[in-house]
Amino acid sequence: MSENIALIGGGRIGEALLGGLIAAGHAPGTLAVTEPHAGRAAELAERYGVRTSETVGGAVDGAGLVVIAVKPDVVAAVLPDVAAALRPGAVVASVAAGVPTTTYEAALPGGTPVVRVMPNTAMLVGRSMSGISGGRDATEAHVALVRGVMEAVGQAIVVPEAKLDALTALSGSGPAYAFLVAEAMIDAGVDLGLTRDQATTLATHTIAGAGALMVETSMSPVELRAAVTSPGGTTAAAIRELEKNGLRPAFYAATRACAERSAELGRLS
Structure with a gap:
């Protein structure tokens, strides 16, 4: 995987992804994390050798893949900053439960590929079972890129977005x-x-x-x-x-x- 990746959110899910990606061979220098709390940012930088930023734009700048790993009620607050810093052609993936791809597509520049992911808590030990769905402008290659990220922390299958509620009921919860x-x-x-x-x-x-x-x-x-x-x-x-x-x-x-x-x-x- 050669794309630079920006993780929006340095909480437990963001850290699980960081650890999984690095264990899978992704160079720490190609990973950036948005973390507004200085102590937590320093902890992640020291533990994983990644770049941290207090701002969304500071992490997103130059990234080919942006993974939104914040709580669902925070998504609306970070999307304007993601949209402002997003480079043309970058892919946006989200692990925020319940937020449809249309929400992201409406807030991001036209044509932005959006991929929605429903993981489960077992990603904290590298055993997640994730469902992945591409939005309106996401191609098979975009979905495959995100699937590769999620398979660094477990298993993943691709399903139509209409099936994600059923998948949430089975594996998400x-x-x-x-x-x-x-x-x-x-x-x-x-x-x-x-x-x-x-x-x-x-x-x-x-x-x-x-x-x-x-x-x-x-x-x-x-x-x-x-x-x-x-x-x-x-x-x-x-x-x-x-x-x-x-x-x-x-x-x-x-x-x-x-x-x-x-x-x-x-x-x-």
């Missing part, structure tokens, strides 16, 4: 579902007589191991579940109770509510 399942397993383990530390170790490593099996083997989740569910056995008894208590309908309802809320936030932005 998905880590929280896994955390909630772990929380419930831990509490159940304590109720069965384990210490909280024991239950936490057992639950978290079990979920992590199950995830690795799904990713690293050729077996589907259905096949993996069947492989550990002996007829009339202990796992079968547990699965029966989960189904009886509405596990699947709960997930259907939860993901639909998430997708609908994502669409609502997009309309409000």
